[in-house]
Amino acid sequence: MAVSGYEEILKYYELHETIGTGGFAKVKLARHLLTGEKVAIKIMDKLALGDDLPRVKIEIDAMKNLSHQHICQLYHVIETSKKIFMVLEYCPGGELFDYIVSKDRLSEEEARVFFRQIVSAIAYVHSQGYAHRDLKPENLLIDEEHNLKLIDFGLCAKPKGGLDYHLNTCCGSPAYAAPELIQGKAYIGSEADIWSMGVLLYALLCGFLPFDDDNVMGVYRKIMRGKYSIPKWLSPSSTLLLNQMLQVDPKKRITVKHLLSHPWLMQGYSDAVLWQSKYALAHLDEDCVTELSVFHKQSRETILELISEWKYDQMSATYLLLQSQKARGKRVCLKVPCQTAHASTTQSSGLESEKTMTHEGMPDCSEVLCVFESVDFSDAASLLQESLLEEFILHTYRTKQNSRHDAQLDDTEFTLSTAVTRKVASKKQENKENVDTESGLGNEILFVLPAPETPFTTNKNEMQVHTIPYQAPAFKEKQFTRVTPVKKPTKPTNTDELTAAEVLPERRCYSVESDLDQAHVDGSQKKRKAKIFGSLERGLDKVITMLTPSKKRRSTRDHPRTLKAHYNVTTTQLLNPDQLLNEIMTVLSKKNVEYVQKGYTLKCQTRSDFGKVTMKFELEVCQLSKPEVVGIRRQRLKGDAWVYKRLMEDILSSCDM
Ligand code: 6BB
Numbered sequence: 001m002a003v004s005g006y007e008e009i010l011k012y013y014e015l016h017e018t019i020g021t022g023g024f025a026k027v028k029l030a031r032h033l034l035t036g037e038k039v040a041i042k043i044m045d046k047l048a049l050g051d052d053l054p055r056v057k058i059e060i061d062a063m064k065n066l067s068h069q070h071i072c073q074l075y076h077v078i079e080t081s082k083k084i085f086m087v088l089e090y091c092p093g094g095e096l097f098d099y100i101v102s103k104d105r106l107s108e109e110e111a112r113v114f115f116r117q118i119v120s121a122i123a124y125v126h127s128q129g130y131a132h133r134d135l136k137p138e139n140l141l142i143d144e145e146h147n148l149k150l151i152d153f154g155l156c157a158k159p160k161g162g163l164d165y166h167l168n169t170c171c172g173s174p175a176y177a178a179p180e181l182i183q184g185k186a187y188i189g190s191e192a193d194i195w196s197m198g199v200l201l202y203a204l205l206c207g208f209l210p211f212d213d214d215n216v217m218g219v220y221r222k223i224m225r226g227k228y229s230i231p232k233w234l235s236p237s238s239t240l241l242l243n244q245m246l247q248v249d250p251k252k253r254i255t256v257k258h259l260l261s262h263p264w265l266m267q268g269y270s271d272a273v274l275w276q277s278k279y280a281l282a283h284l285d286e287d288c289v290t291e292l293s294v295f296h297k298q299s300r301e302t303i304l305e306l307i308s309e310w311k312y313d314q315m316s317a318t319y320l321l322l323q324s325q326k327a328r329g330k331r332v333c334l335k336v337p338c339q340t341a342h343a344s345t346t347q348s349s350g351l352e353s354e355k356t357m358t359h360e361g362m363p364d365c366s367e368v369l370c371v372f373e374s375v376d377f378s379d380a381a382s383l384l385q386e387s388l389l390e391e392f393i394l395h396t397y398r399t400k401q402n403s404r405h406d407a408q409l410d411d412t413e414f415t416l417s418t419a420v421t422r423k424v425a426s427k428k429q430e431n432k433e434n435v436d437t438e439s440g441l442g443n444e445i446l447f448v449l450p451a452p453e454t455p456f457t458t459n460k461n462e463m464q465v466h467t468i469p470y471q472a473p474a475f476k477e478k479q480f481t482r483v484t485p486v487k488k489p490t491k492p493t494n495t496d497e498l499t500a501a502e503v504l505p506e507r508r509c510y511s512v513e514s515d516l517d518q519a520h521v522d523g524s525q526k527k528r529k530a531k532i533f534g535s536l537e538r539g540l541d542k543v544i545t546m547l548t549p550s551k552k553r554r555s556t557r558d559h560p561r562t563l564k565a566h567y568n569v570t571t572t573q574l575l576n577p578d579q580l581l582n583e584i585m586t587v588l589s590k591k592n593v594e595y596v597q598k599g600y601t602l603k604c605q606t607r608s609d610f611g612k613v614t615m616k617f618e619l620e621v622c623q624l625s626k627p628e629v630v631g632i633r634r635q636r637l638k639g640d641a642w643v644y645k646r647l648m649e650d651i652l653s654s655c656d657m
Contacts, residue, residue, distance in 0.1 A: 004082075008078050024048055075320050135176060188250065288319055620635075
């Protein structure tokens with residue numbers, strides 16, 4: 001029986017930390033078990049989606065139809081009764097927005113490199129009959145090779161009669177919206193996209209928006225007038241191009257066809273922008289097909305047929321990830337994932353021979369720990385609301401032999417990684433609930449404790465809850481609740497004898513997850529608490545012996561992480577990380593930013609006057625090696641990117657560093 005909604009995805013992927021939470025989706029980093037490739041997974045809760053469910057269907061349909069070097073590749077779609085998972089290309093460079101902010105603005109040369117890629121992606125999207133309708137630097141990610149990938153097709157449109165047909169829905173972000181769109185007129189999707197690209201180009205070259213104001217009506221008034229300032233550093237040719245794109249009358253606006261060979265885009269290039277897709281999905285890669293056929297013990301013909309169906313299932317994902325592996329010069333090679341070998345290969349591809357796979361190399365999954373903090377839900381929900389509840393840790397597991405991938409997903413490789421535990425968090429938001437699995441490395445256990453007054457006197461691995469004075473911390477009672485590990489089953493000799501419940505480590509934590517999922521359905525808080533704590537307490541006694549002092553000590557992180565210089569890291573002149581941490585916390589309190597301290601990471605959030613969480617971000621004090629100073633890593637998780645930029649500037653300039 002499906003309980004958490006995560007069973008299906010865990011058959012194929014190892015989930016890592018959450019890197020973004022949007023209106024109705026969250027994005028997690030993960031690893032595909034068969035190829036070992038990194039991916040990003042967009043997770044949506046169907047119940048929470050409500051009326052937005054059609055948008056998800058539109059996005060999935062669009063992404064299945066679009067395959068291009070500058071569009072984030074969709075690999076796999078999993079729909080369960082509770083969740084929709086979209087497995088997508090991994091873009092470790094993060095958002096173009098953060099990149100621009102880190103550099104203040106881009107040089108004309110660098111902006112041109114990026115803008116050619118944006119024009120390429122949009123020309124392709126339009127050629128396929130779609131309009132994106134939400135173009136902005138937050139929706140362009142940077143991949144490993146520093147190339148842009150367009151994301152978020154949730155607002156895209158494909159008019160039945162073709163792109164020349166008018167659209168009516170006003171959507172997208174106000175600052176990037178074309179005048180005809182905000183006027184509520186019928187508009188042509190491709191023309192509206194060109195306007196947004198003009199705003200985007202302006203943001204690349206200037207580092208701020210052409211039409212900006214403190215309130216949305218002000219923004220709209222400026223857009224309607226179509227007047228913007230031209231900073232002195234803009235060259236005449238870029239000024240001309242911006243003017244051609246930011247024409248209030250859509251009929252006077254430059255077309256994508258003319259953009260492809262526009263003089264500004266051609267400077268330093270001999271060829272017009274190449275917009276055709278470089279990926280020919282009709283032609284299948286020989287090596288990848290061979291590897292799949294050897295692995296599955298099936299004929300090449302069978303494999304070719306299965307891939308060609310493009311069902312965006314495990315077969316599509318494995319093929320596309322193998323292909324991406326090969327394109328990066330890596331060996332095309334599938335591996336039997338040790339922890340979930342059985343489940344990941346037998347469940348969905350329908351290949352008979354897979355059932356004969358043996359369990360050699362199955363890890364000892366006996367050390368499974370689930371940690372949970374017991375908190376009065378009703379009070380916590382009303383006072384701290386959704387985000388602090390996310391910090392509840394529901395499970396941690398460790399597999400002794402499965403560290404091979406983890407080592408690579410460690411924080412040295414991408415600076416966003418902070419998690420040291422695998423956790424499932426409960427998120428309560430009004431009547432919406434999401435169950436979420438976060439993971440990290442090793443076998444550490446995260447402790448959640450009441451906040452001592454000063455950060456200096458505390459163990460850096462403890463979590464502290466800080467809110468502005470009139471919003472006192474709401475944790476009523478603090479205690480550890482530990483869920484028992486399940487004993488490793490006797491190794492079966494035949495895979496058919498092995499049930500998923502016996503093998504999968506994630507299953508072992510479902511008592512907790514299922515209770516939480518159940519909790520949101522049955523509505524009654526009393527019942528909810530009883531279920532959650534009942535299940536947790538049942539496990540408490542059994543696991544208590546495992547939490548020896550030595551284990552606690554091992555999980556303690558009393559020093560900041562060492563990170564490489566990155567555009568999301570601000571360097572300081574300070575040498576003492578504790579001093580910097582204290583300084584930031586003082587500034588955050590002054591600026592009415594709520595935060596939770598976890599080691600050297602501060603999980604921050606702001607609220608509107610009505611108490612709604614408007615922004616979530618992380619600040620982490622880190623150690624830099626060259627020069628040997630301390631720095632601050634910042635990461636926006638939720639909220640308007642430009643408001644975040646201003647807040648960051650305000651916070652960082654107020655810190656004495
Ligand atoms: C995606 C991604 C793909 O992320 C919060 C929202 C792909 C994200 C990524 C990254 C940083 C490091 C490693 C990987 C498709 N849709 C959305 C996606 C949205 C988040 C981007 C960051 N800010 N790779 N990555 F962003």
